[in-house]
Amino acid sequence: MRLIDADALIEQINGRHTFTKSAQEELEKIIYNKACADLITLIKNAPTVESKRRGRWSTRKGSLEMTCSCCKKNTIYDGRSSYDFCPNCGAYMYD
Numbered sequence: 263m264r265l266i267d268a269d270a271l272i273e274q275i276n277g278r279h280t281f282t283k284s285a286q287e288e289l290e291k292i293i294y295n296k297a298c299a300d301l302i303t304l305i306k307n308a309p310t311v312e313s314k315r316r317g318r319w320s321t322r323k324g325s326l327e328m329t330c331s332c333c334k335k336n337t338i339y340d341g342r343s344s345y346d347f348c349p350n351c352g353a354y355m356y357d
């Protein structure tokens with residue numbers, strides 16, 4: 263998982279693309295495909311931000327859920343690996 267600055271990404275997206283209803287269907291498809299490719303590039307190039315929150319997972323015996331010490335929300339433990347970041351609040355999790 264990689265944390266990104268969603269506000270900065272939205273600003274970039276809003277400043278780059280405008281669509282018109284009068285364009286032909288094929289042209290719209292080309293524009294749509296190009297916009298999707300540009301969005302993917304923007305997401306890949308978005309600056310990674312470091313979470314300032316730090317937390318730990320807690321588990322209950324016999325449960326497949328881990329609880330984040332920061333947001334108190336549960337995440338399903340897949341039995342193979344633990345998350346480095348809480349998918350709910352983005353906190354970095356200590357081992």
Ligand SMILES: [Zn+2]
Nearest residue numbers: 330333348351
């Ligand atoms: Zn959390």
